[in-house]
Amino acid sequence: MAASATPRLADSDVVAVAFSGGLDSTALLHVATRSGARVLALHVHHGLQPQADEWAVHCEGVAREFGAAFACTRLSGAPGRGDSVEAWAREGRHRALHDMAGAAGVDLLLLAHHRRDQAETFLLQAMRGAGMAGLAGMPKVQWRDGLCWARPWLEQPRELIQAYAEQHGLRWIEDPSNGDARFARNRLRQTVWPAFPSAEAGLAQAARWAQQAEALAAEVAGDDLARLATLERLDLAGLAALSPARASNALRAWLAPHTAAPASLVERLLTEWRPGATLCWPAPGGELHAYRDGLHWAEAAGTFPPPSAVDLSRPGLHPQPGWQGAWLVEPASAGIAPARLARLTQRARAGAEQFQRAPKSALRSLKKACQEAGLPPWRRGGPLLFDAEERLIAVAGLGMDARAFADQDELQLALSWLDDSALPQREGPAGTTA
Structure with a gap:
């Protein structure tokens, strides 16, 4: 039928x-x-x-x-x-x-x-x-x-x-x-x-009382998360200062948009974290990371996409399927010559790259540069951009390598990386978002 x-x-x-x-x-x-x-x-x-x-x-x-x-x-x-x-x-x-x-x-x-x-x-x-x-x-x-x-x-x-x-x-x-x-x-x-x-x-009356208790818990969680959290990060030190019941309530509310966390996971998060600890917990649909006293959510990561050719010589937003984000290209006074951005290779981190944050700063290993910038471990895989001569141009989350900057008298474009969560929602058919 x-x-x-x-x-x-x-x-x-x-x-x-x-x-x-x-x-x-x-x-x-x-x-x-x-x-x-x-x-x-x-x-x-x-x-x-x-x-x-x-x-x-x-x-x-x-x-x-x-x-x-x-x-x-x-x-x-x-x-x-x-x-x-x-x-x-x-x-x-x-x-x-x-x-x-x-x-x-x-x-x-x-x-x-x-x-x-x-x-x-x-x-x-x-x-x-x-x-x-x-x-x-x-x-x-x-x-x-x-x-x-x-x-x-x-x-x-x-x-x-x-x-x-x-x-x-x-x-x-x-x-x-x-x-x-x-x-x-x-x-x-x-x-x-x-x-x-x-x-x-x-x-049935007990269910109505539970509805009121749930609404009250949501109000309290809203007040706590307004002080302790963004969608991207939950302040674990601030969470630990709450009473156990209130901390559990706030944590469950923060997790709700990300994952259907079982009670056992909430309990582990509250009991296993210690100040300064770097930890990871698997969760339905992804992972939870404790890093620099903040809790972060990361979607389940598959294998990195294979190396691919990318043209970023024109201003605009350039989505990168498979990398969960996009390169934003904008005119700038300190940036890279457009001609150099026309033939780029995009690939995952290999492990021996070096990065220079500013023209007069010291050259660092990419691992060290990520640590200094506070880039969490689960976001250090890439993508990385290399020019036609295999010179590093930019790293997602870190920005442009200063060695790639153009001379002052050249037209210049700046590159920055936006995760999918930071991208503006586009209006789709019939008022939906895409």
């Missing part, structure tokens, strides 16, 4: 509803269509059940009956060996819902999660040892990638939703996988709620 064409419904009063065809989403779609808004029902065909095709037909019929437009996407592929079926379906469903809403020009998506769903999420996260963010469960309203994900029934008991559906004679799908005890959420439903029928409200 291929994805159906998504209607173009761009309008301020249009809302989308994630519509599985089950009890909860059927009731939500019914309420939404009676609100006076124009409604788009979004169905995701997971392809995991023999009845999935029939369910898609049922959902389209119900949507038309309620007066809603309808769109459907079938997920491609399947969970890999050892992968969680639930996680695969959830990730694919979120991606499909986002894409269908975006294609229709809709920026509000309603989901039918209710109080029991929130209570189950809290309990499952607690059993996994989650921190405050996990215990906070599902937010009632959340903007992600230009789409507002809203859960208007998050504080409503499921019994109220079922009573509404029965009162209006609604028909819905009963998914047989909901009784499959292989899935943790189903085992919880089969055991916890019958044994502790009043636990739902208390667990």
Whole structure:
């Protein structure tokens, strides 16, 4: 079943509803269509059940009956060996819902999660040892990638939703996988709620307290990081002066844009660092480096690109694929003759290079020059630029070699290196950045 064409419904009063065809989403779609808004029902065909095709037909019929437009996407592929079926379906469903809403020009998506769903999420996260963010469960309203994900029934008991559906004679799908005890959420439903029928409200309240605690922790981390950090560097000495709980909170907040750091890594960072130590910790997607009492993030580095010819004889920004940065070329009063920049070779550091920082400064080994400039070890690999006679012209992170400077009466260009993180964002199609 291929994805159906998504209607173009761009309008301020249009809302989308994630519509599985089950009890909860059927009731939500019914309420939404009676609100006076124009409604788009979004169905995701997971392809995991023999009845999935029939369910898609049922959902389209119900949507038309309620007066809603309808769109459907079938997920491609399947969970890999050892992968969680639930996680695969959830990730694919979120991606499909986002894409269908975006294609229709809709920026509000309603989901039918209710109080029991929130209570189950809290309990499952607690059993996994989650921190405050996990215990906070599902937010009632959340903007992600230009789409507002809203859960208007998050504080409503499921019994109220079922009573509404029965009162209006609604028909819905009963998914047989909901009784499959292989899935943790189903085992919880089969055991916890019958044994502790009043636990739902208390667990949902606990999730709300966790949300408040998480918001407070974010505020405190924001205050601490404003004093101690930039995106590129975290002051470890300042971090160590905080209380252990506050230091852990600030560290996790600083790591969040870079990597999904496990709790064990946060603990290692806080306990293993000592003033003046140079250390490295592997992390998902890269490495963390303690250098000169600062913590730095470095993306996972592959092998350096092979030597290549580069022409930097014209002013402008010259991106270098594979090197995670670009050369910036600008007119200058102290620089290099353009003709010399027309035929350059760009390559990684070999180990025997020498560098002169200024015309009257001493010639240093490249290693020594990097140390004197405070260039951290993980940024010393290059690229390096050499002219047609194999003379060093410039080093990323250090700048131009003074031996390459042109005479004063010549036209001159200055070279400097910009990492990808420092490059300006370019506007892409439809308002995206590239």
